[in-house]
Amino acid sequence: MYPELNGTVVVVTGGSRGIGAGTARAFAAEGAKVAAIGRDQAALDEVAEETGGIGVAADVTDLAAIEAARHRIEDELGPAGVLCAFAGGGIARPGPTAALTEDEWRSVLDGNLTATFLTLKSFLPGMQERKAGSIITMSSSAGRMPTNLPGGGGRELGNPWGAVVAYEAAKAGVQALTRHAAAEVGADGVRVNCVAPGTIRTERTARYMSPEIQETVAASHPLGRLGEPGDVAGAALFLASGQSAWLTGLTVDVAGGRVML
Numbered sequence: 405m406y407p408e409l410n411g412t413v414v415v416v417t418g419g420s421r422g423i424g425a426g427t428a429r430a431f432a433a434e435g436a437k438v439a440a441i442g443r444d445q446a447a448l449d450e451v452a453e454e455t456g457g458i459g460v461a462a463d464v465t466d467l468a469a470i471e472a473a474r475h476r477i478e479d480e481l482g483p484a485g486v487l488c489a490f491a492g493g494g495i496a497r498p499g500p501t502a503a504l505t506e507d508e509w510r511s512v513l514d515g516n517l518t519a520t521f522l523t524l525k526s527f528l529p530g531m532q533e534r535k536a537g538s539i540i541t542m543s544s545s546a547g548r549m550p551t552n553l554p555g556g557g558g559r560e561l562g563n564p565w566g567a568v569v570a571y572e573a574a575k576a577g578v579q580a581l582t583r584h585a586a587a588e589v590g591a592d593g594v595r596v597n598c599v600a601p602g603t604i605r606t607e608r609t610a611r612y613m614s615p616e617i618q619e620t621v622a623a624s625h626p627l628g629r630l631g632e633p634g635d636v637a638g639a640a641l642f643l644a645s646g647q648s649a650w651l652t653g654l655t656v657d658v659a660g661g662r663v664m665l
Contacts, residue, residue: 406645410435414644415477415484417464417523418491418542420447422606426633427488427640428455434641439477439484441470441491457481464491464519470526483530486644489523490542492516494570501569512570517577524585528594535593538644541582543600545659547575575600579655586653595652597643602659604631626661 414431418424419440428440428451438457441464442448448459458480462473477484493515496508520541531537550572579598586596603609603621609630613621622629639658642648657663 406434406641406647408646409486409641409644412436412485412644413439413477413481413483414486414488415439415441415474415527416488416490417441417519419451419488420444420459421451422608423542423601423604423633423636424488424490425451427490427637428457430634430637430641431486431644432456436486437481439473439481441473464523465493465514467522467525470522474526478530483534484527485537487523487527487531487537487539488542488640488644489520489539491519491523492542493519494574496568496570498568504568504570508568509570512568513574513577516571516574517581520578521581524581524596528585528589531594532589532592537594538648539585539594539596540640540643541578541596541598543578543582543598543655544571544575545600545602545657545663546572547577547579547600548657548663548665582655583653590652595643595648597648597652598655599636599639599643600655600657600659600663601636602631602657602662604633604636606633624662625659629660631658631660 409431414436416424416428419428420442428438432438432455438455440448440451440459441462443461443463445461448461452459460473460476462469464470494512496504496512582596582598618630636658639656
């Protein structure tokens with residue numbers, strides 16, 4: 405579908421499983437040379453075997469680790485033409501804002517917003533120097549609306565992140581970071597866009613949501629189902645391709661109609 409992606413070096417953080425792994429596979433199917441970055445080397449090796457690319461273990465909250473991963477990717481595959489900054493993490497319990505601990509706040513902000521910033525910090529200069537590149541960041545529908553309010557997809561729907569204000573703030577911050585970076589580097593030939601998924605059927609979803617809860621959540625979406633990793637991967641392919649050449653600074657809600665802006 406996107407022949408211009410054939411041979412392009414694509415880096416996917418959070419690429420060991422779930423949405424990231426699905427995105428890595430989708431780019432590989434277009435002929436891209438894919439590097440998946442994550443923490444689980446065994447899972448990364450599986451993705452690399454499927455995609456014909458490489459899997460690089462790195463903590464994306466550590467700039468030195470990201471830089472080391474980037475250097476390895478450039479040595480083995482070449483400079484990145486597309487960056488999918490999809491890694492997310494952190495540990496926090498659902499609950500009221502005042503009950504959130506400082507450590508939980510910092511963990512979630514670092515695992516999502518800081519990780520995205522550091523990834524851009526590492527890969528952007530090369531793209532600006534080459535006057536070309538497409539970056540796709542990862543937000544969430546939680547960055548669009550409070551998840552602890554009725555209809556927000558929070559705890560009443562079994563969302564493990566429900567009412568975690570740090571996650572909402574981090575994902576909203578990713579959108580703001582995306583817009584700022586897009587405005588800053590557009591003149592350098594680099595585009596920066598964002599995807600904001602709703603509830604996606606991943607290993608994590610299956611672990612935290614019973615089949616009954618999944619049915620309830622699916623019914624809350626106008627399109628009547630949960631998302632699949634391929635839904636997000638499809639949006640990422642489009643945003644990375646020449647077919648979106650005049651689009652930058654956007655947040656695309658891959659949310660089955662649950663978010664409409």
